[in-house]
Amino acid sequence: MDTAAYAAEAAIEADHWWFVGRRLLFAELIRGFGLPRDAEILDVGTSTGTNLRLLRDLGFARVTGVDQSPDAVRFCAEKGLGAVQLGDIRALQLPDQCFDLILATDVIEHVDDDLTALQELHRVLRPGGYLLLPVPAFHLLWGLQDDVSHHKRRYRLRNLLKLLDIADLSPQQYFYFNYLLFLPILAARRLMRILKIRIASEGEINTGWLNRMLITLFRFDVETAPRLQPPFGVSALVVATRSLS
Numbered sequence: 001m002d003t004a005a006y007a008a009e010a011a012i013e014a015d016h017w018w019f020v021g022r023r024l025l026f027a028e029l030i031r032g033f034g035l036p037r038d039a040e041i042l043d044v045g046t047s048t049g050t051n052l053r054l055l056r057d058l059g060f061a062r063v064t065g066v067d068q069s070p071d072a073v074r075f076c077a078e079k080g081l082g083a084v085q086l087g088d089i090r091a092l093q094l095p096d097q098c099f100d101l102i103l104a105t106d107v108i109e110h111v112d113d114d115l116t117a118l119q120e121l122h123r124v125l126r127p128g129g130y131l132l133l134p135v136p137a138f139h140l141l142w143g144l145q146d147d148v149s150h151h152k153r154r155y156r157l158r159n160l161l162k163l164l165d166i167a168d169l170s171p172q173q174y175f176y177f178n179y180l181l182f183l184p185i186l187a188a189r190r191l192m193r194i195l196k197i198r199i200a201s202e203g204e205i206n207t208g209w210l211n212r213m214l215i216t217l218f219r220f221d222v223e224t225a226p227r228l229q230p231p232f233g234v235s236a237l238v239v240a241t242r243s244l245s
Contacts (some may be wrong), residue, residue, distance in 0.1 A: 030058060
């Protein structure tokens with residue numbers, strides 16, 4: 001991700017509607033796993049700390065953060081969100097089968113070999129452990145944020161589920177979310193491309209009243225998406241496990 005994009009994210013992730021809504025969704029799913037507070041958790045691809053903030057607020061203390069960017073490590077430290085290791089999701093310097101929960105949120109789209117990344121997550125996940133895996137969805141939505149984030153691809157659920165099967169990870173729940181804003185975001189990204197608008201991050205396109213409105217809308221979205229199973233969304237999410245055998 002561009003350094004300017006990291007800086008932009010670091011400035012907004014605590015309060016921006018997108019990060020607030022995602023944390024609400026992830027928190028609800030994590031509570032449903034019934035993990036003890038001393039569970040070993042890995043946040044791989046911490047970026048500027050939005051998941052570390054969530055895990056701290058949920059009361060988890062044994063959290064390992066890994067990111068390949070020194071910028072991410074620095075921003076997490078500056079915000080007091082814990083020490084983050086430099087590392088590559090495709091070759092983690094971590095023992096086998098050591099985590100009860102892995103968060104890999106909007107990460108595998110950044111690497112050329114996403115299958116190797118998933119196989120590495122399988123290696124460090126304990127049998128019966130959970131993998132929380134959201135990714136950007138639908139190549140049709142490719143826009144500025146994909147460019148500044150150095151994405152390699154966006155996904156359809158069917159393709160993602162095939163990769164997980166090859167990596168020997170078993171999907172337990174999967175759905176698209178951010179479906180209510182699918183068409184507005186599509187239109188906005190097409191317009192930005194036509195007008196050749198360049199900014200550090202799409203997250204900068206915001207105001208106080210707009211952010212409050214979108215938090216309300218996105219809250220409804222993430223509360224309903226797991227039940228409604230919409231056929232499209234700006235993001236796709238899979239909860240997978242490693243089998244006990």
